[in-house]
Amino acid sequence: MIIGILKEIKPQENRVSMTPSGVDMMKTNGHKVYVEKNAGLGSGFEDHLYIKAGAAILDTPEEIYGISDMVMHVKEPQESEFSLIKKWQIVFTYLHLAADKDLTHALLKTGSIGIAYETIEDRNGKLPLLAPMSEVAGRLATQQGAKYLERTFGGRGLLLGGVTGTPPANVLIIGGGVVGIHAARVACGMGANVTVLDMNLDRLRYLSEIMPANCQALMSSPALIKDLVKTSDLVVGAVLIAGAKAPKLITKQMLSTMKKGSVIVDVAIDQGGCFETSRPTTHGDPVYEVDGVIHYSVANMPGAVPLTSTIALTNATLPYALKIANNGWKAVCKDHGFAKGVNYVSDKLVCKPVADAFSMNYTALESML
Protein backbone atom coordinates (compact mmCIF):
# COMPACT_ATOMS: atom_id res chain seq x y z
CA MET A 1 0.00 0.00 0.00
CA ILE A 2 1.12 3.60 -0.53
CA ILE A 3 0.85 5.65 2.66
CA GLY A 4 0.99 9.42 2.79
CA ILE A 5 2.02 11.30 5.94
CA LEU A 6 0.68 14.85 5.82
CA LYS A 7 2.01 17.91 7.59
CA GLU A 8 -0.50 19.19 10.16
CA ILE A 9 -1.97 22.54 9.21
CA LYS A 10 -4.28 23.20 12.16
CA PRO A 11 -2.93 26.26 14.05
CA GLN A 12 -0.03 25.47 16.42
CA GLU A 13 -0.35 21.73 15.76
CA ASN A 14 3.15 20.29 15.80
CA ARG A 15 2.44 16.60 16.09
CA VAL A 16 2.97 14.22 13.16
CA SER A 17 1.12 10.98 12.42
CA MET A 18 4.13 8.71 11.90
CA THR A 19 7.69 8.67 13.25
CA PRO A 20 10.72 7.50 11.25
CA SER A 21 10.61 4.19 13.11
CA GLY A 22 7.01 3.76 11.92
CA VAL A 23 8.20 4.33 8.37
CA ASP A 24 10.85 1.67 8.89
CA MET A 25 8.16 -0.77 10.07
CA MET A 26 5.94 -0.01 7.07
CA LYS A 27 8.87 -0.51 4.73
CA THR A 28 9.78 -3.84 6.35
CA ASN A 29 6.20 -4.93 5.62
CA GLY A 30 6.57 -4.04 1.95
CA HIS A 31 4.74 -0.67 1.92
CA LYS A 32 5.83 2.64 0.47
CA VAL A 33 5.64 5.80 2.59
CA TYR A 34 5.63 9.38 1.32
CA VAL A 35 6.10 12.14 3.89
CA GLU A 36 5.23 15.78 3.29
CA LYS A 37 8.25 18.06 3.57
CA ASN A 38 8.93 19.18 7.18
CA ALA A 39 5.95 17.18 8.50
CA GLY A 40 7.96 15.91 11.48
CA LEU A 41 9.93 19.06 12.24
CA GLY A 42 7.71 20.23 15.12
CA SER A 43 8.11 16.84 16.80
CA GLY A 44 11.88 16.76 16.39
CA PHE A 45 11.98 14.51 13.30
CA GLU A 46 13.81 16.14 10.39
CA ASP A 47 13.25 14.98 6.82
CA HIS A 48 16.63 13.21 6.61
CA LEU A 49 15.49 10.83 9.41
CA TYR A 50 12.45 9.82 7.35
CA ILE A 51 14.61 9.37 4.25
CA LYS A 52 17.03 7.19 6.25
CA ALA A 53 14.07 5.08 7.38
CA GLY A 54 13.03 4.55 3.75
CA ALA A 55 10.43 7.27 3.05
CA ALA A 56 10.39 9.64 0.11
CA ILE A 57 9.73 13.33 0.79
CA LEU A 58 7.17 15.24 -1.28
CA ASP A 59 6.83 19.03 -1.24
CA THR A 60 3.07 19.53 -1.13
CA PRO A 61 -0.17 18.05 0.26
CA GLU A 62 -1.43 17.89 -3.37
CA GLU A 63 1.33 15.37 -4.15
CA ILE A 64 0.71 13.34 -0.97
CA TYR A 65 -3.06 13.10 -1.55
CA GLY A 66 -2.45 12.44 -5.26
CA ILE A 67 -0.25 9.37 -4.76
CA SER A 68 -1.54 7.70 -1.56
CA ASP A 69 -3.97 4.82 -0.96
CA MET A 70 -4.15 5.87 2.69
CA VAL A 71 -3.36 9.31 4.10
CA MET A 72 -2.60 9.77 7.78
CA HIS A 73 -3.04 12.94 9.77
CA VAL A 74 -3.28 13.76 13.46
CA LYS A 75 -6.16 16.23 13.24
CA GLU A 76 -9.18 16.31 10.94
CA PRO A 77 -8.60 17.46 7.34
CA GLN A 78 -8.91 21.24 7.00
CA GLU A 79 -10.95 23.10 4.36
CA SER A 80 -8.01 23.56 1.99
CA GLU A 81 -7.65 19.77 1.81
CA PHE A 82 -11.23 18.74 1.02
CA SER A 83 -10.78 19.01 -2.76
CA LEU A 84 -7.52 17.01 -2.60
CA ILE A 85 -9.02 13.89 -1.00
CA LYS A 86 -9.55 11.16 -3.60
CA LYS A 87 -12.50 8.83 -4.02
CA TRP A 88 -11.94 5.56 -2.06
CA GLN A 89 -8.81 6.97 -0.41
CA ILE A 90 -8.53 5.97 3.26
CA VAL A 91 -8.34 8.96 5.61
CA PHE A 92 -6.97 7.69 8.94
CA THR A 93 -6.90 10.37 11.68
CA TYR A 94 -8.86 11.96 14.55
CA LEU A 95 -12.14 13.10 13.00
CA HIS A 96 -14.52 14.03 15.88
CA LEU A 97 -17.34 14.33 13.33
CA ALA A 98 -20.15 14.61 15.92
CA ALA A 99 -18.82 18.06 16.81
CA ASP A 100 -18.78 19.41 13.25
CA LYS A 101 -21.65 19.09 10.79
CA ASP A 102 -19.90 21.05 8.01
CA LEU A 103 -16.85 18.79 8.21
CA THR A 104 -19.10 15.71 8.11
CA HIS A 105 -20.86 16.92 4.95
CA ALA A 106 -17.58 17.96 3.31
CA LEU A 107 -15.96 14.57 3.91
CA LEU A 108 -19.01 12.64 2.70
CA LYS A 109 -18.75 14.57 -0.57
CA THR A 110 -15.17 13.36 -1.13
CA GLY A 111 -16.22 9.71 -1.56
CA SER A 112 -13.32 8.61 0.66
CA ILE A 113 -13.29 6.23 3.66
CA GLY A 114 -12.95 7.93 7.03
CA ILE A 115 -11.49 5.87 9.86
CA ALA A 116 -11.40 7.81 13.12
CA TYR A 117 -8.75 7.09 15.72
CA GLU A 118 -11.11 8.10 18.52
CA THR A 119 -13.87 5.55 17.89
CA ILE A 120 -11.76 2.40 17.42
CA GLU A 121 -12.35 0.07 20.38
CA ASP A 122 -10.27 -2.72 21.85
CA ARG A 123 -11.76 -6.01 23.04
CA ASN A 124 -12.64 -4.44 26.41
CA GLY A 125 -14.58 -1.62 24.77
CA LYS A 126 -11.82 0.88 25.59
CA LEU A 127 -10.53 3.46 23.09
CA PRO A 128 -6.86 2.58 22.54
CA LEU A 129 -6.12 5.31 19.97
CA LEU A 130 -7.74 8.05 22.05
CA ALA A 131 -6.22 6.97 25.37
CA PRO A 132 -2.65 8.26 24.90
CA MET A 133 -3.83 11.74 23.94
CA SER A 134 -6.36 11.68 26.77
CA GLU A 135 -3.49 10.97 29.14
CA VAL A 136 -1.65 14.01 27.82
CA ALA A 137 -4.73 16.25 27.78
CA GLY A 138 -5.73 15.20 31.30
CA ARG A 139 -2.35 16.12 32.71
CA LEU A 140 -2.28 19.36 30.72
CA ALA A 141 -5.79 20.26 31.91
CA THR A 142 -4.62 20.60 35.50
CA GLN A 143 -1.36 22.27 34.41
CA GLN A 144 -3.28 24.87 32.37
CA GLY A 145 -5.92 25.26 35.07
CA ALA A 146 -3.23 25.97 37.67
CA LYS A 147 -1.67 28.55 35.35
CA TYR A 148 -4.91 30.41 34.63
CA LEU A 149 -5.76 30.50 38.34
CA GLU A 150 -2.71 32.77 38.71
CA ARG A 151 -3.64 36.43 39.06
CA THR A 152 -1.40 37.53 36.17
CA PHE A 153 -3.34 35.21 33.84
CA GLY A 154 -6.68 36.62 35.05
CA GLY A 155 -7.46 34.00 37.69
CA ARG A 156 -8.39 34.24 41.38
CA GLY A 157 -4.74 34.20 42.40
CA LEU A 158 -4.84 30.82 44.08
CA LEU A 159 -2.07 28.24 44.33
CA LEU A 160 -3.61 24.84 43.57
CA GLY A 161 -2.12 23.10 46.58
CA GLY A 162 -1.97 26.11 48.91
CA VAL A 163 0.88 26.20 51.46
CA THR A 164 1.14 25.64 55.20
CA GLY A 165 -1.77 27.31 56.96
CA THR A 166 -3.74 28.11 53.78
CA PRO A 167 -6.52 26.08 52.15
CA PRO A 168 -5.89 24.25 48.86
CA ALA A 169 -8.00 24.89 45.77
CA ASN A 170 -11.12 22.81 45.10
CA VAL A 171 -10.80 20.92 41.81
CA LEU A 172 -13.88 19.31 40.27
CA ILE A 173 -13.32 16.79 37.48
CA ILE A 174 -16.45 15.67 35.62
CA GLY A 175 -15.74 12.30 33.99
CA GLY A 176 -13.36 9.84 35.61
CA GLY A 177 -12.08 8.09 32.48
CA VAL A 178 -8.60 8.50 31.02
CA VAL A 179 -8.60 12.32 30.92
CA GLY A 180 -10.24 12.47 34.34
CA ILE A 181 -7.84 10.18 36.16
CA HIS A 182 -4.79 11.89 34.71
CA ALA A 183 -6.12 15.35 35.55
CA ALA A 184 -6.89 14.10 39.07
CA ARG A 185 -3.47 12.56 39.58
CA VAL A 186 -1.70 15.82 38.78
CA ALA A 187 -4.13 17.87 40.89
CA CYS A 188 -3.75 15.45 43.83
CA GLY A 189 0.02 15.52 43.46
CA MET A 190 -0.08 19.31 43.67
CA GLY A 191 -2.06 19.05 46.90
CA ALA A 192 -5.49 20.24 45.74
CA ASN A 193 -8.79 19.07 47.20
CA VAL A 194 -10.07 16.93 44.31
CA THR A 195 -13.53 15.56 43.46
CA VAL A 196 -14.04 13.24 40.47
CA LEU A 197 -17.55 12.51 39.20
CA ASP A 198 -18.54 9.60 36.98
CA MET A 199 -21.70 7.67 36.10
CA ASN A 200 -20.05 4.26 36.06
CA LEU A 201 -20.06 2.53 39.45
CA ASP A 202 -17.20 0.17 38.56
CA ARG A 203 -15.08 3.13 37.56
CA LEU A 204 -15.95 4.96 40.79
CA ARG A 205 -15.00 1.86 42.78
CA TYR A 206 -11.66 1.69 40.98
CA LEU A 207 -10.99 5.40 41.52
CA SER A 208 -11.86 5.11 45.22
CA GLU A 209 -9.41 2.24 45.58
CA ILE A 210 -6.42 3.77 43.84
CA MET A 211 -6.63 7.53 44.33
CA PRO A 212 -5.02 9.24 47.34
CA ALA A 213 -6.92 10.61 50.33
CA ASN A 214 -7.26 14.12 48.85
CA CYS A 215 -9.46 12.72 46.06
CA GLN A 216 -13.08 11.67 46.45
CA ALA A 217 -14.93 9.82 43.68
CA LEU A 218 -18.69 10.48 43.56
CA MET A 219 -21.65 9.46 41.42
CA SER A 220 -22.36 12.20 38.90
CA SER A 221 -25.78 13.85 38.85
CA PRO A 222 -27.04 17.21 37.60
CA ALA A 223 -27.95 18.21 41.18
CA LEU A 224 -24.48 17.41 42.54
CA ILE A 225 -22.74 19.24 39.70
CA LYS A 226 -24.97 22.26 40.32
CA ASP A 227 -23.97 22.23 43.96
CA LEU A 228 -20.24 21.59 43.54
CA VAL A 229 -19.53 24.22 40.88
CA LYS A 230 -20.34 26.95 43.43
CA THR A 231 -17.31 26.07 45.55
CA SER A 232 -14.94 24.90 42.78
CA ASP A 233 -11.87 26.89 41.77
CA LEU A 234 -11.04 24.69 38.79
CA VAL A 235 -13.49 22.50 36.85
CA VAL A 236 -12.28 20.02 34.23
CA GLY A 237 -14.79 18.67 31.67
CA ALA A 238 -13.74 15.12 30.81
CA VAL A 239 -16.88 13.19 29.85
CA LEU A 240 -17.31 11.06 26.76
CA ILE A 241 -20.03 9.02 25.13
CA ALA A 242 -17.94 7.46 22.36
CA GLY A 243 -18.50 9.06 18.96
CA ALA A 244 -21.40 11.21 20.20
CA LYS A 245 -21.77 14.90 20.90
CA ALA A 246 -20.85 15.67 24.52
CA PRO A 247 -23.76 16.28 26.94
CA LYS A 248 -23.96 19.84 28.33
CA LEU A 249 -23.41 19.43 32.07
CA ILE A 250 -22.78 23.02 33.21
CA THR A 251 -25.39 25.48 32.01
CA LYS A 252 -24.93 29.23 31.70
CA GLN A 253 -27.10 29.65 34.79
CA MET A 254 -24.85 27.29 36.80
CA LEU A 255 -21.79 29.16 35.55
CA SER A 256 -23.17 32.39 37.00
CA THR A 257 -23.00 30.81 40.50
CA MET A 258 -19.24 30.13 40.21
CA LYS A 259 -16.60 32.27 41.90
CA LYS A 260 -15.14 35.10 39.79
CA GLY A 261 -11.66 34.23 38.56
CA SER A 262 -12.28 30.49 38.72
CA VAL A 263 -11.27 28.41 35.70
CA ILE A 264 -13.00 25.77 33.60
CA VAL A 265 -11.03 23.56 31.21
CA ASP A 266 -13.33 21.81 28.73
CA VAL A 267 -11.24 18.92 27.44
CA ALA A 268 -14.36 17.40 25.84
CA ILE A 269 -14.51 20.36 23.45
CA ASP A 270 -13.39 18.10 20.58
CA GLN A 271 -16.77 16.37 20.92
CA GLY A 272 -18.61 19.70 21.13
CA GLY A 273 -17.82 20.54 24.78
CA CYS A 274 -19.66 19.68 28.00
CA PHE A 275 -20.25 23.24 29.24
CA GLU A 276 -22.98 25.33 27.62
CA THR A 277 -20.66 28.35 27.32
CA SER A 278 -17.74 26.47 25.71
CA ARG A 279 -16.49 27.20 22.21
CA PRO A 280 -13.30 25.84 20.63
CA THR A 281 -10.15 27.92 21.11
CA THR A 282 -6.58 27.58 19.83
CA HIS A 283 -3.16 27.40 21.46
CA GLY A 284 -2.53 30.91 20.07
CA ASP A 285 -5.61 32.33 21.81
CA PRO A 286 -6.59 29.66 24.36
CA VAL A 287 -8.90 31.43 26.83
CA TYR A 288 -11.90 33.72 27.07
CA GLU A 289 -14.12 34.83 29.91
CA VAL A 290 -17.86 34.41 30.52
CA ASP A 291 -19.41 35.73 33.76
CA GLY A 292 -15.92 36.25 35.19
CA VAL A 293 -15.03 32.55 34.72
CA ILE A 294 -12.00 31.79 32.54
CA HIS A 295 -12.74 29.19 29.85
CA TYR A 296 -9.88 27.13 28.36
CA SER A 297 -11.16 24.93 25.51
CA VAL A 298 -8.40 24.03 23.08
CA ALA A 299 -9.49 21.16 20.84
CA ASN A 300 -5.96 19.84 20.27
CA MET A 301 -4.36 20.20 23.69
CA PRO A 302 -1.67 17.51 23.15
CA GLY A 303 -0.36 19.59 20.22
CA ALA A 304 1.26 21.82 22.88
CA VAL A 305 3.73 19.08 23.80
CA PRO A 306 4.51 17.39 20.48
CA LEU A 307 7.72 15.70 21.63
CA THR A 308 5.72 13.69 24.15
CA SER A 309 2.48 13.45 22.18
CA THR A 310 3.79 12.28 18.81
CA ILE A 311 5.58 9.29 20.32
CA ALA A 312 2.61 8.42 22.57
CA LEU A 313 0.14 8.72 19.68
CA THR A 314 2.13 6.79 17.09
CA ASN A 315 2.85 3.98 19.59
CA ALA A 316 -0.91 3.41 19.53
CA THR A 317 -1.78 4.13 15.89
CA LEU A 318 1.02 2.28 14.10
CA PRO A 319 -0.21 -1.29 14.77
CA TYR A 320 -3.61 -0.34 13.33
CA ALA A 321 -2.12 1.48 10.33
CA LEU A 322 -0.01 -1.60 9.68
CA LYS A 323 -3.05 -3.90 9.84
CA ILE A 324 -4.92 -1.71 7.34
CA ALA A 325 -1.90 -1.61 5.02
CA ASN A 326 -1.25 -5.35 5.25
CA ASN A 327 -4.85 -6.58 4.91
CA GLY A 328 -6.99 -3.76 3.51
CA TRP A 329 -9.59 -1.94 5.65
CA LYS A 330 -12.46 -4.28 4.78
CA ALA A 331 -10.64 -7.36 6.07
CA VAL A 332 -9.66 -5.57 9.29
CA CYS A 333 -13.36 -4.80 9.87
CA LYS A 334 -13.80 -8.45 10.90
CA ASP A 335 -12.47 -7.09 14.20
CA HIS A 336 -15.64 -5.43 15.54
CA GLY A 337 -13.65 -2.96 17.64
CA PHE A 338 -11.77 -1.75 14.60
CA ALA A 339 -15.00 -1.56 12.58
CA LYS A 340 -16.28 1.00 15.09
CA GLY A 341 -13.53 3.31 13.85
CA VAL A 342 -15.01 3.46 10.37
CA ASN A 343 -17.16 6.62 10.44
CA TYR A 344 -18.07 6.98 6.76
CA VAL A 345 -17.67 5.01 3.56
CA SER A 346 -17.99 7.09 0.42
CA ASP A 347 -21.17 9.15 0.91
CA LYS A 348 -22.62 6.94 3.68
CA LEU A 349 -22.37 7.62 7.42
CA VAL A 350 -21.69 4.28 9.11
CA CYS A 351 -21.14 5.61 12.66
CA LYS A 352 -24.52 5.77 14.41
CA PRO A 353 -23.65 8.36 17.11
CA VAL A 354 -22.49 10.77 14.39
CA ALA A 355 -25.63 10.19 12.30
CA ASP A 356 -27.75 10.71 15.44
CA ALA A 357 -25.92 13.94 16.33
CA PHE A 358 -27.14 15.55 13.09
CA SER A 359 -30.31 13.51 12.44
CA MET A 360 -28.68 12.21 9.27
CA ASN A 361 -29.18 8.85 7.56
CA TYR A 362 -27.24 5.96 9.05
CA THR A 363 -26.08 2.99 6.97
CA ALA A 364 -24.90 -0.22 8.65
CA LEU A 365 -21.23 -0.80 7.85
CA GLU A 366 -21.91 -4.49 7.14
CA SER A 367 -23.84 -3.49 4.02
CA MET A 368 -20.73 -1.73 2.69
CA LEU A 369 -18.28 -4.60 3.16
Ligand SMILES: NC(=O)C1=CN([C@@H]2O[C@H](COP(=O)(O)OP(=O)(O)OC[C@H]3O[C@@H](n4cnc5c(N)ncnc54)[C@H](O)[C@@H]3O)[C@@H](O)[C@H]2O)C=CC1
Ligand atom coordinates in the same frame (compact mmCIF):
# COMPACT_ATOMS: atom_id res chain seq x y z
N1 LIG B 1 -9.20 18.70 23.85
C1 LIG B 1 -8.28 17.78 23.57
O1 LIG B 1 -7.20 18.09 23.10
C2 LIG B 1 -8.54 16.35 23.86
C3 LIG B 1 -9.81 15.96 24.16
N2 LIG B 1 -10.09 14.67 24.52
C4 LIG B 1 -11.48 14.39 24.83
O2 LIG B 1 -11.68 14.23 26.24
C5 LIG B 1 -12.92 13.55 26.44
C6 LIG B 1 -12.73 12.43 27.48
O3 LIG B 1 -11.92 11.42 26.92
P1 LIG B 1 -11.50 10.10 27.74
O4 LIG B 1 -11.19 10.44 29.13
O5 LIG B 1 -10.48 9.41 26.93
O6 LIG B 1 -12.85 9.26 27.69
P2 LIG B 1 -13.20 8.00 28.62
O7 LIG B 1 -14.21 7.22 27.87
O8 LIG B 1 -11.97 7.32 29.10
O9 LIG B 1 -13.87 8.69 29.90
C7 LIG B 1 -15.09 9.36 29.83
C8 LIG B 1 -15.79 9.15 31.16
O10 LIG B 1 -16.92 10.02 31.20
C9 LIG B 1 -17.89 9.35 31.97
N3 LIG B 1 -19.17 10.03 31.80
C10 LIG B 1 -20.04 9.99 30.76
N4 LIG B 1 -21.09 10.79 31.00
C11 LIG B 1 -20.88 11.35 32.22
C12 LIG B 1 -21.60 12.27 33.03
N5 LIG B 1 -22.76 12.77 32.66
N6 LIG B 1 -21.06 12.64 34.23
C13 LIG B 1 -19.88 12.14 34.65
N7 LIG B 1 -19.16 11.26 33.91
C14 LIG B 1 -19.66 10.88 32.73
C15 LIG B 1 -17.83 7.91 31.47
O11 LIG B 1 -18.42 7.01 32.38
C16 LIG B 1 -16.32 7.73 31.35
O12 LIG B 1 -15.74 7.14 32.52
C17 LIG B 1 -13.34 13.06 25.05
O13 LIG B 1 -14.28 13.95 24.50
C18 LIG B 1 -12.05 13.11 24.26
O14 LIG B 1 -12.26 13.20 22.87
C19 LIG B 1 -9.11 13.70 24.58
C20 LIG B 1 -7.81 14.04 24.25
C21 LIG B 1 -7.44 15.38 23.82
Ligand SMILES: CC(=O)C(=O)O
Ligand atom coordinates in the same frame (compact mmCIF):
# COMPACT_ATOMS: atom_id res chain seq x y z
C1 LIG C 1 -7.88 13.55 20.72
C2 LIG C 1 -7.58 14.68 19.86
O1 LIG C 1 -8.40 15.13 19.11
C3 LIG C 1 -6.27 15.27 19.94
O2 LIG C 1 -5.37 14.71 20.57
O3 LIG C 1 -6.06 16.34 19.33
